[in-house]
Amino acid sequence: MAFKDRIAHPWGSRTPYGPGQEWPARVDGHLAEGVAPQDVDRWVQSATILHSNGDALDIAVKDDRVVGVRGRAVDRVNRGRLGPKDLFGWQAHQSADRLTRPLVRRDGALVETDWDTAMDVVVRRSRELLDEQGPSALAFYTSGQLFLEEYYTLAAIGHGAIGTNHMDGNTRLCTATAAAALKESFGCDGQPGSYSDIDHADVIALYGHNMAETQTVLWSRVLDRLAGSDPPRLLCVDCRPTPVAREATLHLAPLPGTNLALMNALLHEIIRRDLVDHDYVQAHTVGYQDLVERVADHTPEVAERICGVPAGRIREAAELLGGARRLLSTVLQGFYQSHQATAAAVQVNNVHLVRGMLGRPGAGVLQMNGQPTAQNTRECGADGDLTGFRNWSNDEHVAELAKVWNLDTLQIPHYGPPTHAMQIMRYAETGSVRLLWVSATNPAVSLPDLHRIRALLARQGLFLVVQDIFATETTELADVVLPAATWGEKTGTFTNTDRTVHLSERAVDPPGEARADLDIFLDYARRMDFRDRDGAPFPQWHDAESAFEAWKRASAGRPCDYTGLTYAGLRGGSGVQWPCTAERPGGTERLYTDGRFWAAPQECESYGRDLVTGAPVEPVEYAAMNPFGRAIIRAAEYLPPHEEPDGQYPFALVTGRTLYHFHTRTKTGRVPQLSRAAPEVWVEIAESDAREAGIGEGDLVEVASPRGAVRARARISGIRPGVLFVPFHYGYWDARGQDRDRAANEMTVTDWDPVSKQPLFKTSAARLRLLRPADGRSAPAPTTTASRPVADGVPATTGGPEGLCQEDVGGGAR
Amino acid sequence: MRIGVALREVQRSEAGLAVELRRMADEYQDEVEIHHVAQDLARWSDEHVHELAAAAARHGEDSETLAGPGRAGPGSPPDAGGLLAAGSDPGLALLADLRRLYLAAAGVSVDWELLGQGAQAVKDAELLELSGRCHPRTLRQMNWANAMLKVLSPQVWAR
Ligand code: SF4
Numbered sequence: 001m002a003f004k005d006r007i008a009h010p011w012g013s014r015t016p017y018g019p020g021q022e023w024p025a026r027v028d029g030h031l032a033e034g035v036a037p038q039d040v041d042r043w044v045q046s047a048t049i050l051h052s053n054g055d056a057l058d059i060a061v062k063d064d065r066v067v068g069v070r071g072r073a074v075d076r077v078n079r080g081r082l083g084p085k086d087l088f089g090w091q092a093h094q095s096a097d098r099l100t101r102p103l104v105r106r107d108g109a110l111v112e113t114d115w116d117t118a119m120d121v122v123v124r125r126s127r128e129l130l131d132e133q134g135p136s137a138l139a140f141y142t143s144g145q146l147f148l149e150e151y152y153t154l155a156a157i158g159h160g161a162i163g164t165n166h167m168d169g170n171t172r173l174c175t176a177t178a179a180a181a182l183k184e185s186f187g188c189d190g191q192p193g194s195y196s197d198i199d200h201a202d203v204i205a206l207y208g209h210n211m212a213e214t215q216t217v218l219w220s221r222v223l224d225r226l227a228g229s230d231p232p233r234l235l236c237v238d239c240r241p242t243p244v245a246r247e248a249t250l251h252l253a254p255l256p257g258t259n260l261a262l263m264n265a266l267l268h269e270i271i272r273r274d275l276v277d278h279d280y281v282q283a284h285t286v287g288y289q290d291l292v293e294r295v296a297d298h299t300p301e302v303a304e305r306i307c308g309v310p311a312g313r314i315r316e317a318a319e320l321l322g323g324a325r326r327l328l329s330t331v332l333q334g335f336y337q338s339h340q341a342t343a344a345a346v347q348v349n350n351v352h353l354v355r356g357m358l359g360r361p362g363a364g365v366l367q368m369n370g371q372p373t374a375q376n377t378r379e380c381g382a383d384g385d386l387t388g389f390r391n392w393s394n395d396e397h398v399a400e401l402a403k404v405w406n407l408d409t410l411q412i413p414h415y416g417p418p419t420h421a422m423q424i425m426r427y428a429e430t431g432s433v434r435l436l437w438v439s440a441t442n443p444a445v446s447l448p449d450l451h452r453i454r455a456l457l458a459r460q461g462l463f464l465v466v467q468d469i470f471a472t473e474t475t476e477l478a479d480v481v482l483p484a485a486t487w488g489e490k491t492g493t494f495t496n497t498d499r500t501v502h503l504s505e506r507a508v509d510p511p512g513e514a515r516a517d518l519d520i521f522l523d524y525a526r527r528m529d530f531r532d533r534d535g536a537p538f539p540q541w542h543d544a545e546s547a548f549e550a551w552k553r554a555s556a557g558r559p560c561d562y563t564g565l566t567y568a569g570l571r572g573g574s575g576v577q578w579p580c581t582a583e584r585p586g587g588t589e590r591l592y593t594d595g596r597f598w599a600a601p602q603e604c605e606s607y608g609r610d611l612v613t614g615a616p617v618e619p620v621e622y623a624a625m626n627p628f629g630r631a632i633i634r635a636a637e638y639l640p641p642h643e644e645p646d647g648q649y650p651f652a653l654v655t656g657r658t659l660y661h662f663h664t665r666t667k668t669g670r671v672p673q674l675s676r677a678a679p680e681v682w683v684e685i686a687e688s689d690a691r692e693a694g695i696g697e698g699d700l701v702e703v704a705s706p707r708g709a710v711r712a713r714a715r716i717s718g719i720r721p722g723v724l725f726v727p728f729h730y731g732y733w734d735a736r737g738q739d740r741d742r743a744a745n746e747m748t749v750t751d752w753d754p755v756s757k758q759p760l761f762k763t764s765a766a767r768l769r770l771l772r773p774a775d776g777r778s779a780p781a782p783t784t785t786a787s788r789p790v791a792d793g794v795p796a797t798t799g800g801p802e803g804l805c806q807e808d809v810g811g812g813a814r
Numbered sequence: 815m816r817i818g819v820a821l822r823e824v825q826r827s828e829a830g831l832a833v834e835l836r837r838m839a840d841e842y843q844d845e846v847e848i849h850h851v852a853q854d855l856a857r858w859s860d861e862h863v864h865e866l867a868a869a870a871a872r873h874g875e876d877s878e879t880l881a882g883p884g885r886a887g888p889g890s891p892p893d894a895g896g897l898l899a900a901g902s903d904p905g906l907a908l909l910a911d912l913r914r915l916y917l918a919a920a921g922v923s924v925d926w927e928l929l930g931q932g933a934q935a936v937k938d939a940e941l942l943e944l945s946g947r948c949h950p951r952t953l954r955q956m957n958w959a960n961a962m963l964k965v966l967s968p969q970v971w972a973r
Contacts, residue, residue, distance in 0.1 A: 136972035165968065416965045423965075426845070430904070432969050613851055613954055615961035639857070642850045750846050 004807045006030075006084045007677050007799025010659055010784060011212070011220045013809050016228035020200055020361075023221055027080035027808040030087040031060060031068035040067065045571065047077075047494065047502035049145060049487040050085040050662040052175075052369035053215040054496025056575055057082060059090070059488050059507040066090050066488055066508055070806075075574045077195060077500050080808070083216035085662060087805050088674055090488065092667040098469055099483035100512020110481060115513065115523075118480050122437075123527045125463045129434055130162070135413070139166035139424045139433045142382050143440035144174055144371025147492025147504065149547035150517045151373075151382035152554070154439070156539045157521060159381060160405045161530035165413040166433060168384050169377040170441040171369075172421040173759055177336035178367035179378050179385065180756035181345035183606040184634050185353065187599025187626070189378055189389050190559045192352075192591045193328065193364020194577065195498045198222055198232075200362025203324035205235040207348055208259065208334015209368060212243035213659035213785055215497075219243070235320050237262065238334050239654065240684070240725060241718035242786040250317055253720040254307035256652040257339035257641030257763040263347035264638060265303030265311075266318050268295040270354060275322030280356030284595040286626050287633035291350060294635035306638065321351055326362025333370065333656060338762040342755035343611040343636035350633050359593035366497060371663075373494040379560045380551065384418040384757065388558040389598075389605040392417055393619060396602070404554045406532040406540070417616065420757035421447075422750070429456040437465040439517060440484065444473035445664040445731035448748035448759050449707050450740075467520060470666045473731050484517050485510035491544045492518065493570065499577040499588075501562070503570035518544060559591075559598045559605075592631075600629030611636035614754025641763045643749050649765035651689070651724045653705060655744040656761070659785050661729040669734055673799050680780035681710060681742050684717040684725040685768070687790050697791055698774030705766045708746030715779035715787050724766055725787075817941070818875045820932045824925035824945075825866040831922050831955070832859035834915055845908065848962065855955050859922075862948045869944055905970035909963060916959035923952045 004012060006028075015024040031037065043058035056075030060068040069090055073080035102118035103110040129137040140158045142151065151169075158167040179189045186192065198204065198221045212219040225231055226247060236248035237259070245251040254262045270276065271292055281288045300311035300318075321327060329352065335344045349365055357363040369375055381387035387404075390397035392414045402409040419427070425447065427433035436457075447453045457464060457477045466478040475481045489510040495501045510516070515523075525539060532538040541547045545567050555562045555578075564580035564587075576587035598604060607622035609615060611634055617625075626632055645652050660677040661668040668674045683703050685695060695701055699714045703724055710726055719725055728744040735742050749764045781787035782797040835856035842848040926949035933941035 134972055136969055413968075415968055419969075422846075427969060429844075432905075432973055610954055610957065612854065613958035613961070614847070615954070615957040618957075639854050642853070751850055752847065754847060754851050 002807050002809065003804040005799045005803040006087055006805045007673055007797060007803035008784065010084050010216050011223055012081065012807055014227045015224050015809055017224055018229035019202070023079050023199060023224060025073040025079040025810065027071050027073050028082040028087060029068065029070035029806040035060070035062060035067045043070065044488070044505050044507035046488065046504040046507070047575065048082065048086040049372045050089050050667065051083070051215055052372055052374060052497045053077065053217050054372070054494070054500050054502055054575065055082055055086060055217050056502055057086065061507050064508055066093065077496060077575060078217045081217045081220055084660060085668060085674065088671045089662070089667055092670040093486055093488060095470070095670045097471070098511045098514065099471060099481065100514055101483060102513070103481035105479045110478070118482060119523060119527055121480055122465055122524065125435055126528060133434065135162050135164040136166070136432065137434045138162055138164045139419070139427065139436050141421060141424060141436060141438045141441065141443065142169045142377065144169055144171040144374040144377060145440050146373060146517050147490070147494050147544070148373070148376040148380060148551060149492045149544045150521065151376050151380035152387070152551045153518055153521045153539055153541070153547055155381040155387050156405060157525050157530070159387070159412055159418070160407050161525060161528070161538050163411045163413055165416065166419040166424050166427065167382060168419065168421040168424060169382055170421065170443065170446060171371055171374040171377045171383050172757060173446060174370040175374040175378065176383070176420070176758040177341040177345050177753060177756040178331070178369060180342045181331070181349060181367050184342060184346045184608050184611070184632065184755070185349035186592070186597045186631055187604035187606065187629065188559050188597070189385070189605055190591055190598070191366060191497060191499050192358055193366045193498065194589045195221070196589065197328045197362050197364040198225060201232050201326045201328035202362065203235065203320055203327050204232050205321060205327065205329045206244050207237045207329065207331045208336070208338065209330045209332035210238060210240070210242040210244055210334070210786060211330060213657065214332060214370060215368070216659065223247070233320060235317055239720040239723050240786045241788070250313065250320060252309050252313055252317060254309050256654055256723060257644070258307040258638070259335050259338055259344035260340040260347065260636060261303045261306040261638040262309060262314065263344050264295045264298040265300045265314050266321060267291065267347060267350060267354070268298045269300060269315055269318030270322050270351065271295060273318070273322060276354045277356030280595070281354055285353050285631045285633050287635070288354065291354070291633050291635040294637065322355070324357070327352065327355065327357040328362060328364050328366070330366040330368055332368040334762065336756070336758055337760055339641040339760060340636070340639065341753035341758055341760070346611065346634050346636070353631050353633055359590050359595065364590060369497045375495040375497065375499070379495070379555070384420045385605070386414070386418070388554045389560055390558070391605050391607070393607065393616065394602070401554070405538070406534060407538070408533065422752050422757060422759060425453065425456060428459065428462050431461055434461060435463045435465070437467070438474060439467040442472045442474045442664040442666060442731070444477060445743050445745065446728070448745055448761065449750045450743055450745045451708055452750065467517060469514070472664065472666055472733060482520055483512065483514040484520065485514050489514070490516035490518070493548060495578070500575040501565060501570065501578060501580070502575040503567055518547065597629055597631050599626060599631065601627065603629065608632065608634065609755045611755055612639065642751050643763060643765050645722065645765045649705060649767045651766045651768060652722060653703065653747060653764040653766035654723055654725050654762045655728040655748060656725060657729060658727050658782060658787065660782060661727070663729065664731050665729045666733070673803050677797050677799070678727070678780065678782050681712045681727060681730040681744070682715050682779040682781040682787065683710070683712045684715045684719045684781070684787055686719050686721040686723065687716055688721045690714065690716045693768055693770065695768070695770050696774060697789060697794060698778040699770055700772040702769050702771050703747065703766050705747035705749070705764050707749070709741055710744060710746055711741045711771060713774070713777070713779040715781040716790055717787055718790055724768065728761065817932045817936055817938065818870070818873055820925070820929040821866060821870050821873060821875060824922065824929050825863055825870065827922045827925045828859050828862045828866065831918050832856045832863065834918050835859065838911055838915060841911070842908065851958065855958065858951045858955065862951070865944060865948065869941060905973070909967055909970055912959050912963045912966070916956060916963065919952060919956035919959055923949065923956060926952055
């Protein structure tokens with residue numbers, strides 16, 4: 001067994017392989033200091049919870065404590081590999097400062113109490129508001145980190161028992177555009193492709209997707225293909241010099257906010273050069289002619305003027321896409337959190353539709369998720385969707401769900417799409433949402449324009465319930481804080497980006513009085529005395545497995561059909577991709593293999609929306625356009641961003657994440673190896689911009705937008721000139737004296753994509769000024785990632801002895 | 815030519831719609847979807863006004879005397895009274911404004927319809943193409959106002 005510093009080498013050793021071959025296994029593991037594998041009492045099956053890749057692992061338990069993790073070689077997703085966050089992240093759960101008792105606000109301060117008291121307060125306020133105003137006073141804002149069973153239960157309580165329309169997840173910040181783009185093109189959510197498409201593709205296009213940092217194990221798979229025979233060629237669209245950009249055959253760096261203009265030019269070229277699969281288009285799509293007309297004048301020269309990408313490079317990119325035999329595309333936040341998010345992401349689908357690149361090995365689309373269990377919020381309906389990918393404007397779907405729940409149809413609000421997160425916040429701000437229940441997320445750091453968010457969360461008249469595992473910037477504002485159990489302390493399932501379902505079992509007990517989120521939701525339901533139509537307690541289930549069985553019935557016959565799955569079946573082997581049914585007990589690798597979609601008017605999850613205005617398409621209109629349920633090619637015109645750099649704020653500000661942290665660092669900030677790799681906020685500046693502003697590596701600078709400012713050290717990087725990047729992970733719980741000048745969201749604009757309602761974190765304008773020269777220090781930014789410095793002499797990011805992890809590569813590694 | 819009247823009419827109402835959209839964008843800075851999308855949609859109306867002016871000039875109409883941006887809105891606000899009268903309640907005021915916007919867009923839509931019919935009657939291919947190109951965007955503006963009404967009204971009524 002070999003050891004490797006996985007902070008210095010986030011992707012581990014190479015195990016090269018060729019097209020069509022199986023990805024070799026490599027088992028990664030990490031155990032607490034002084035613990036040897038033979039000391040471990042038991043290994044408990046689970047999967048990773050700090051990103052969306054869904055890497056299977058086993059949790060090592062000794063003396064009823066988690067002492068480490070090891071990848072599962074049998075699993076289709078990771079073949080034993082783990083990323084740095086998973087190798088080290090579990091240590092956070094044992095922090096001494098976990099929340100272990102409920103808290104209630106008394107005379108302005110949060111004080112410890114017992115569960116009965118805390119839940120009574122919540123129940124009493126819920127009842128009062130239901131009597132006074134009705135369901136519209138109550139809202140739920142959940143996470144991308146709970147388990148399927150928990151989301152399903154929350155959806156049943158919110159949309160069913162209470163009947164409020166206001167329920168969303170912070171997956172809105174993350175995967176809303178993925179879901180919206182899939183619905184626009186294919187009539188229904190559901191990832192068409194599979195991670196195994198990487199094994200077969202000859203061209204891989206990554207759009208605004210820094211896979212190397214967001215899904216490190218998936219990127220290892222790409223690196224292994226690149227190291228093997230007959231490697232794929234890579235197209236990277238990103239304004240930062242990410243590790244992906246460095247490996248790419250072609251890297252395009254459009255100005256922030258101009259993705260749609262670039263996509264339209266790529267489609268223009270593909271059509272002009274007739275690299276179109278006309279048979280596929282004819283047989284399986286509607287709307288092609290609209291696209292042809294829309295992009296007819298949108299030449300690479302037009303796009304060059306908008307995006308600042310040379311027309312020649314755009315032509316080369318179109319050639320790469322148009323010449324691919326097996327094209328895999330992946331999309332993430334560079335598109336999803338940017339101007340015209342859905343319209344741009346849909347054009348990636350369009351490239352695949354016009355080229356007939358769907359449903360066969362290597363030919364697939366991955367509209368990615370960021371968070372580990374984001375897929376489940378969508379399926380279960382704990383975000384702005386209806387349970388089981390049902391269509392909120394199809395009365396039959398609503399009636400069907402009411403039947404599954406055994407509730408009255410009128411009980412389920414369906415007079416409009418469920419209220420999205422930013423609109424929930426607006427209702428809280430204007431006082432019509434009066435109880436907000438936040439679970440497992442930290443809006444006081446993660447939402448845009450924090451000054452506003454803090455004010456509205458602290459508003460008198462808003463009763464704020466926060467359920468989490470640590471005290472956060474959000475719990476600080478709460479009226480009631482409920483201590484939750486986390487991964488390894490509770491049982492449930494979750495599903496990754498490519499539809500792979502994993503079981504995650506309870507390995508140890510939660511600390512103190514902390515409880516599983518599922519138990520908290522069910523306890524609330526019982527105390528509220530919710531009943532179904534027959535007077536039985538609702539929800540009718542009582543624990544994780546019975547919730548899963550109930551969910552299976554809700555998913556039956558829908559695209560995300562789980563009926564062939566059981567806890568027993570998920571134990572021991574590999575994760576399984578839905579749909580999984582009696583007819584397909586092994587799951588389904590790729591959707592749409594036969595060119596058939598879930599897009600028929602009576603089946604589809606959505607009739608779509610206008611890509612510019614966001615207005616939902618009316619059912620009759622949809623039925624006329626797409627009577628036979630084909631894939632829909634939707635075109636859209638480019639519009640300039642709503643906030644553009646100007647004289648006063650000359651830079652485009654982009655926020656995003658780094659490899660070593662997750663979300664607002666409540667976990668990763670408590671892990672020594674991860675925290676040391678990226679201890680503080682920084683700002684990335686292009687060399688030419690830095691020179692002009694007289695700024696050098698490590699100088700303390702201020703970045704300011706019209707809304708707020710951040711003080712940080714400067715990293716001079718290869719980022720596109722005119723663009724500044726600030727990581728969004730850093731808030732105030734460990735800020736040590738820093739005052740509201742650390743979180744990137746102090747600066748971001750309140751604006752969202754009208755189609756997916758995803759907030760835009762990649763199109764704010766900002767200015768920059770030097771505060772203090774470097775005093776010999778460099779920026780606290782990793783050197784291993786997109787934040788790599790241009791200059792020599794910056795100390796390399798390493799993990800030292802504590803960063804060493806086991807790596808069992810068998811034969812053939814190098 | 816009488817078709818000039820139709821041209822003038824649609825140009826006048828488009829200009830009015832642009833004014834109305836911008837007014838809403840200004841008025842509802844904190845309703846950010848309205849604020850931003852109204853601005854995007856006002857741009858469409860500007861483009862239409864611009865193209866109509868060019869068409870009018872080709873038809874010998876003096877576009878200078880026609881509507882330009884800044885000219886008053888679409889006549890008197892339709893149905894300013896009743897339940898939706900903009901009172902002190904900001905939620906109701908927003909619904910009233912969206913309703914007005916919807917009706918204004920509907921007016922423009924009718925004007926495009928009339929222009930299209932006129933263009934057919936006088937066999938003016940260019941005008942027909944213009945109305946065929948612009949009219950769908952008017953319908954999208956209208957649908958947007960309607961959609962926002964549908965989404966925002968339940969919360970207002972439920973209080
Ligand atoms: S960092 Fe947050 S928003 Fe970004 S992908 Fe991850 S979970 Fe989503």
